[in-house]
Amino acid sequence: MVVGHLPGRGKYTHMLGALLVETPDGRRFRIGTGFTDRQRRHPPGIGSIISYRYRGETRKGFPRFVSFLRVRDEEPARQ
Structure with a gap:
């Protein structure tokens, strides 16, 4: 689930740089x-499932x- 939008730099200034996501x-x-580039201008909304x-994976499981x-x-899972 998308929980945040991180700003872009350089070529992507004023656009999405990265999504902050959370696993279940x-x-x-x-x-x-x-x-x-279109997705960077109009990123998936907060709460979207991607x-x-x-x-x-890393040693820590990421x-x-x-x-x-x-x-x-689909709708996000309710907690």
């Missing part, structure tokens, strides 16, 4: 690649080399 088990991490790809794939068409 509470782990938070950033996703900064895989977006089109899909992402990653390659492996996804490594994460890339954004798409916004999912």
